[in-house]
Amino acid sequence: MHVVTTPTGQIGRQVVEGLLRAGEPVRVIVRDPSGLSAEVRERVEVVRGSHRELDACMEAFAGADTLFWVVPPTPRADSVVGYYEDSTRAACRAIGARGVKRVVTVSTAGHGIETNAGHLSASLAKDRMIEETGVSFRALQATAFMENLLWQTEAIRHQGAFFWPQPADRVLPVVATRDIAAKATELLLNASWDGRGGVPVVSPDALTPDGMARVVSEVLERPVGYRQLSLDAYREAMIGHGASEAWAQGLVDMAVAQNDGAYDEHHRTAVPSPTGFRQWCEEVLRPAFLA
Template sequence: MIVITTPTGQIGSRLLDVLLADTRGEELRVIVRDPARLPDPVRARVDVVTGSHGDAGVVDRAFAGADAVFWLVPPNPRAPSLDAAYSGFTHAAAKAFTTHGVGHVVGVSALGRGTPVAARAGLVTASLAMDDLIASTGVAYRALANPSFMDNLLRQAASIRAGVFTGTAAADHRTPVAATRDIADAAAHLLLDRSWTGTGEVPVLGPESLSPNDMTHIMSDVLGHPVRYERQSLADFRAALTGHGFGDAFVDGYVDMMRAKNEGLDDGVRRTPQTASPTTFREWCEEVLKPEVQA
């Protein structure tokens, strides 16, 4: 049995679809706060445990009889600390992995381990500490080490429709960027083929590194209207997060992460056939961004 957390999120929902379509017929269980958010055909084919996967009682029920778990910590912008948001949220699950003899866990994490800036990278530093917590249980663990997501641009769909998108990176700084659907596909591969042992990272780098300027050219071409990039200072980025009501710990962590990315956090892993993922930014713009912008 495979247990899937966050089955209604961008990555979890895609993962669930892939696993349901697989002909091997793995038994599937999901943890979800609101089962009504699952499509009826999906809900009819999976075992549902209702609640938060940060709750000890919920994960105790969900992991009973489980062979493998997909682990993703949901964002908590009002958490009192980054440790609470990541490792604190994961403590109950880590105990339940051991209690129930879960064999394999696949988690969503970040690039940066081993880089000079990893210890001061905010959300990423906390995510890497969570990986260490899971690995310490003795379970076979693979952390999907991801750069920034293409899908994050969906938050700016209205602005892109008006011809501008913003970010904190230098306009000519090329970095890897990945589609969430490729991250889900990588998770599915690991969950279905559980011949691996030990702990480690699986980078998901996308097929190319792109700068914000590169992205503007592609978006302009796909959308049929000019799109330009405006670099946002970290101070303005901080003010925007605060204005949305995010707590101090999350604001500091997000700003520190973006600063670290500007200093090379995502640049330490070489792209190879094993670390590249297939979806190009152009394909993603045509299939995901364009319909959203035009909606």
């Protein structure tokens, strides 16, 4: 039995689909099962609740061989590291109590980010908690998501640009969530591994934000530019969209680490995943933009 958290999220949904295509039994933890497609609801076991709740984890992990673990964003949290740790505490108790054999989690690529790197440091803190249970464990070390650009379709449409706090001329490693989900599914289906370790997941590209803007312009067949936000402007924009002060500062600290080259070594040395940025723009961004 495979347990999947965040089954309606960008990555969790694709992991559920991959496991079902392989004919595997799947159990999901979800607050609102109506967020699952009718086909998925018919084929999975549903534990209704939050995976922050011990009772839900104990129920879901009973008889489970593998667990796919994701901490979903909660922009109103009053502590980034505290939120990641609180979100993982119940799972760690249930992993040991229920004898889960292997855990795969979405984590982060990067070096030198153990502290003061916002959400990157928080993700590593979550990984350490899972490792300490003694379960066989793999952390998918992902760079920034290509899907982050989907939040900017209206800016692209009305302002002809997208906005991030990264330098226009510095490579920003990104990866498609489909490749993260595919690697997670591969690991969940493989019963031969044990121990603990990280698995980098990076794209084959080495594009700067300016380079991404050129690709986006070509795919959307309209001029699209890139404009760098100052860190202060980025922080205020996140707060304006409903983030807490702590969450917004965590995003700023993450951006600083990215700008300082946190991802560079993994991006240079890891075996690249299949999806390039242009392919993602053609298959994901363009349909979203046109819709």
